[in-house]
Amino acid sequence: MSNVLVLVAVPLAVVALLGPVVAGVYLALRLGRRGGTDVAADGA
């Protein structure tokens, strides 16, 4: 039973840890590609 727990919990924990990292990289890439333009004003 413990083996099953490890097999399930470890990947899920890794995914949970990587989520914010992926989000940060995504935002950085978007910002880098677009440049310094304020986008909130146009409600985009």
Add this chain to the structure above:
Amino acid sequence: MSVGLDHPEVARFLGRLDAAAAVLPAGRREELVAELREHLRDALAATGGDEAGVRQALDRLGDPADIVAAETEGAVTAATAAGEAAPGAPAVSGSVPWRPVPTAPPASAWGGLELAAVLLLTVGMVVVPVVGPLVGIVLVWVSVRWTRREKVVATALTLLPAVVVAFAALAVLVVVPVTSSTTFDGPAPSPVVVTTAVPAP
């Protein structure tokens, strides 16, 4: 013969410059016109007074409308002869072209807010788990540099895995007690011997 700013071609250029620069703020307009007049005066003094030199000096400046258009983008300034010549470059006799040069670095997408948000989401997840990314997401929503769609995607990428893990953990906690309740921890039961009475013939 020396040619001054009263030369017809020069006066026409300055008139067009004045008209085009009307869109600029008063202070910047006066500054721009003064810079160009000074530059023109120097350039014309170096031409020797011939018409070709005047024409060349004006051509080097370009169209007044283009100069003002570049100025409205905040990316141009007057180049002075000595100050912006490339080091080691040979001295150019005659007029020095007035050319647009960047006065400031291009607007960077990276403000302090954006940098902090990305760092909290990436490095913060390791250094300050849970709290770091949550603060990072708040900063992302405060920033005006990302679109609403990008903010939603980033929030989903951050929170959804945590939610999935939470549900998975809950499911495991529910399943484990059920499974363990089926185990038997007591002493092994003694075998049951079933004897069948065989009727006597």
